[in-house]
Amino acid sequence: MHDPAHFLPSFVWRAARDGVIQYANPWACRYLGIAFPDLVGRHWKDFIHPDDIQPVLDALRQMRDGTLLRNVDVRLLRTDGAFRWHTLHLQARRDEEGEIGETVGVAIDIHECRHAWAMYEASERRLQAAFAGARMGAWEWDMKTRVVRMTAQLAALYSFPPGTEAVLLSEVWDRVAPEHREPFQRKLTEALRDGGPFEFDFVLEPGPGTRRWLRMRGHPEFDRQGVLTRVYGVSFDISMQRADEDRLSLSERRYRALVESTGALVWSADANGEIRPSGGEWEKFTGKSAEALSGWGWLEYIHPDDRERTQEAWLEALQQGTARTLTFRMYRRDGVYRMVQAHAAPLYDDEGNLQEWFGTTTDVTPRYEAQAAIEARSLRLTVAMQAANIHIASLELATWTLFLETGGERQIHETLTYDAALARVHPDDSATLDRYMRSLAAGDNPGGHFEFRVRNVHGEQWMQGSALLQRSKDGKPLRIIGSVIDITERKHMELMLRESGRRKDEFLAMLAHELRNPLAPLRTAIALLQKDQETEAHLRELIDLMRRQVEHMTRIVDDLLEVSRITQGRIALQVEPILVGTAVYHSVEAIAGMVEARSQTIHVDVSDATTWVCGDVTRLSQILVNVLNNASKYTPEHGRITVSVQADEASVSIVIADTGTGISADLLPKVFELFSQGERTLDRSNGGLGIGLSLVKKLVEMHKGTISVQSPGPGLGTTVTIRLPRLHHHERHSARALTEASMHEARKSLRILVVDDNRDAADSLAMLCESEGHVARVAYSSEEALESAPTLEPDVALLDIGLPDIDGYELARRLRRKGDTTPMLIAITGYGQAEDRLRAQSAGFDYHFVKPVNVDSLLKLLSSLTVTR
Missing domain, CATH: 3.30.565.10 (Histidine kinase-like ATPase, C-terminal domain)
Structure with a gap:
């Protein structure tokens, strides 16, 4: 009859006091690739990684102090030359004098568990780096406990004390600005009722005098009964698009699983499947005697949800007679159910009849916790990226290779060279983006967000991103990790608003100019009516009324034009x-x-x-x-x-x-x-x-x-x-006073040429001049003015600028040759800005009046002119 260890799918050996191997089961021989006769007599140190020999010696030394059991994690050399991690369970045996004579070891392969935990830690680092690059705050609402777990960045954004990781949901809502609380509650209720991802903006007021706009993107989660259990999401500051004000390092510090080293439970079973626990490990694990666990009693210590499934799987293994691995939750003496993995191998006699079963049950809870944490972390990252529509990029500086992870309903992973990625950027933006990235790779801090355009199947899209440099332990740049979001819609809105503002300013300027034309003849006509001394009293009152209203409308037009000028920066x-x-x-x-x-x-x-x-x-x-x-x-x-x-x-x-x-x-x-x-x-x-x-x-x-x-x-x-x-300190200056245009003796009568394509304006202005005793002739076009000028020989020409055939500037040049002083040229126009006055001066105009003309000023000017021929 073979020793039960002979059939165990685990590494079992026995060594003398001096460390020389006396026995190893077939599993150990196959693992080491050494036949049993060649293995006996060799020292156990030959098969353990050099760095792990000292921990084994320490464990053996502690066993000599009185403890007969000790566990230690070591790497064992496999036949292919690779080292794999095992948990080595050591048990000492005393000789007849009570001294430790030999040591028995059982090694359980935990390499995959260690590998899974390493993968989890690497995933944790990448997630923290990605969220830090995105400068966002992530959160998780537990709707049952009403507790909010948040990242450090979100806690800072809400002005919670440093180190805050969880608060009550009411504390978060209380920081919403009072006037936004009702819309916030309403939008959130609607979003959670619909059950899909949501997004909305609100104003945060974390303290007196501190207000900022936040954008919230989240995703609710419901249980099987449709009850809301938790909500995941991200929030980020959209009040200012600068790096120093919204640099949020997103990291999650939850789900720290502690993996404990556990022992293997050895057992055997007869051909009918009734279990016989071996050794005292079972009692140590469950707190129950071996008799209580024998037969089918072990089923009572399996989690109720796993019991039926495990029993059916064991019965199936008994029926098929093949090796089987079962995973289930098992009760531990401290009241906790642990995930265990049972390996069972059948033992047949020489005639092929099933004799019994041998197996081990190993606590694999750390491995399953690590796997569950990785899956949960990956799910949360996916949900967060989908909710925020984030694209995460990692640029490996050693090879300048870019790994791109695109958020959205369909996750896209892509690897391409830096030059290929830069080729997708709009030509006008690629050089700026390249300088930003190379500056960051060189260890500089360019700061701020960067914006660029990309061309793809959707057309031209605007993207906004932020990035940070990740260094090695010795400070060397390793990679650039960044995140970008699509801001195309916002950019289009900005361009539309800018264009709308420009059109408004142009409209105000044109409106003011066009309103001057009808006001000019009205003001002139009123001035003519006021000159009639025989006008009845009630008519004079009506004339005064019209004058006041025209003056009022003139002020309104002037204000419109002034606002337009200032807005366009033309003053x-x-x-x-x-x-x-x-x-x-x-x-x-x-x-x-x-x-x-x-x-x-x-x-x-x-x-x-x-x-x-x-x-x-x-x-x-x-x-x-x-x-x-x-x-x-x-x-x-x-x-x-x-x-x-x-x-x-x-x-x-x-x-x-x-x-x-x-x-x-x-x-x-x-x-x-x-x-x-x-x-x-x-x-x-x-x-x-x-x-x-x-x-x-x-x-x-x-x-x-x-x-x-x-x-x-x-x-x-x-x-x-x-x-x-x-x-306080000013230089002497000369102040120009408004004086008469000339102090010479005024001539009683002037020949005046009035040119304006607006017949009402021209006729009324001519009538006003004639009412003062001057001779006036009207021309409704530049061509007509040029025909009348030689005959009239005008002393003064009142010229509109916006004429349809030849504009007033060119007409002025033709009416008065270079070097002449007559006729006196006076511009009558709706254009009154500084550049318009300079242009009139360069065209030869002596004076510039803006419509509607100030009648008193014009008549005073005409009366003061002395014409020499």
Whole structure:
């Protein structure tokens, strides 16, 4: 009868006190590739990896201290020259004197288990590196316990204390900005109800004064009964697209499995399958005696869910009579079920009859835990990549080979050379991306996100990515790991918004210009009507009404054009030292008529008359007049307006306060927005487009100043504070005053040629000139003007610029030869920007008037001209 160890599918040996092998079972001989006679007499050190000899000696030394059992992990040399990991279970036997005489060893192959654990650790490192490269925060909600497990990056994003790995779900929701909590809850409820991946944005407010936009992408998980159990996902900061502000290192530090070294349970069974446990390992493992486990009693210690399946598999093995490996969960004495693997081998007699079975049962829980962790980790990574639509790339710097893992419903893995990958990038972006990658590979820190376009079957796509350099232990660059996401939709929206803004600015400019043409003849006609001294009183009132409305509409058109110019960056300030007191008094004088008409009082307080600022005289006047005009417009009759100037070492403050209608709290933050207005009555008695303060704010900022508006509320008045940098040391300057064009004796009558393709504008302007005693002739085209000029010999030519045949610039050159001074050329045009005035000057124009023409200024100019022939 053979020793039971003879049939075991495990490595079994016996060695003398000096380490010489006395016995080895057939399994050991086959593994070592040495016949039994040749094996006996050799030392056990010959078959153990040199680095593992000392741990074995230490185990043997400890056994001499009284312990007769000891386990140690070693690498055993296989017949093919490879070393494989085994758990060596050592048992000492004492001789007749009580001393240790020999040692019995049973080695269980754990190489695959060690390999699986190494794969798990490598996968963990790659996952951490990929999430760190993506700069995202990952999370997992346990909906049963209402606990959120999160990465360190997400904890920092939510301003949780360092080291926070788990919090209550309510703590996360409390950090959502109050005004976003209801939409957040609603969107999340809808997403979880639908059961699919979801994505939405919200505002996070982790602390006072700290707000940021987050984008959340997640995937819910339900149990078999359809009950929501957990939700996985990622969140990342989308408020700023810069690396220093959204660098999130995504890593998960959960699922740290502790693998314990366990012993093998040796057993035998008769031909009917009744088990006979061998040795005391069974009792140590289960806490039960061998008698309780004998026969079919061992089934009682198998997990209920595995018991029937294991029994059927064992009965099948008995029926077939072949070797079998069974895996199931078995009860341990500490109350924990462990995953074990049982190897059973049949023993036949010489006639081929089944005699008995021999086997071992090994605790393989660490291997299964590692495998389960790898699968779970891989599943979470897949879900996260699908939810975030992330593409992860790993560039091996040793070979410059790129491994690309594409997220989405269908995972795509691709390996290609760096040059081949760069060839897919848009030619305009490839050089920039290449410089970024080579700078990172060289150990530099280029910082920030990078953007580039790729061309594929879907057309041209915009991608945004971030990357980091992974180094070896000695600091050498190993690989670049990065992640990219598709931002094509966002880029298209940005381009659409930019184009929409450009078209809006062009429309405002064109609208303002086109509105000037009909206003010009209206203003001229009103001026003609006002010259009639015999007009009845009620008609004069109607004329005054029309004049006021035309002036009001002219101001609106001017504001529109100013906003368009500033938005397009087409205004340049002509700065010079300015006395603030003078600017304030001139502005108050400009609106004095309006204040008087409304029976209002205005009080001016300039404490220091020598306070200077550096600015554009015209624009500063425009700022003050606009604010004063608003103060008067929104202050009822008999109201009060105050203007005060205060100065310190750094700045000058101009404060304009009124006792008017005030501003409501909801409108106050929006008063500087374009087209922003408060609540209006149906009659819109206050008029305006809501662009005045927007224009004022832009002009103040161009002067490097600030403007603020305060109001206690409706009916409590408004205070506007304009703060400009103070000028302390200024050079002497010459201030140009508006004077008459000429102080020479005026001629009583001028010959005037009026050219405009707008017949109403031309005719009304000619009538206005004739009302002053001048001789006027009208031409509705450039060709007609050139025909009339030799006969008329005009002293003055009033020319429209936008003529259909020959424009006003060319007509001016033809009407007055180079070197001549007549006729005097005056541009009458809807184009009033600085470049338009310069172009008119270069074409030979002497004066430039913008439609609708200021009638008083034009008539004053004509009356002051002295023509010499």
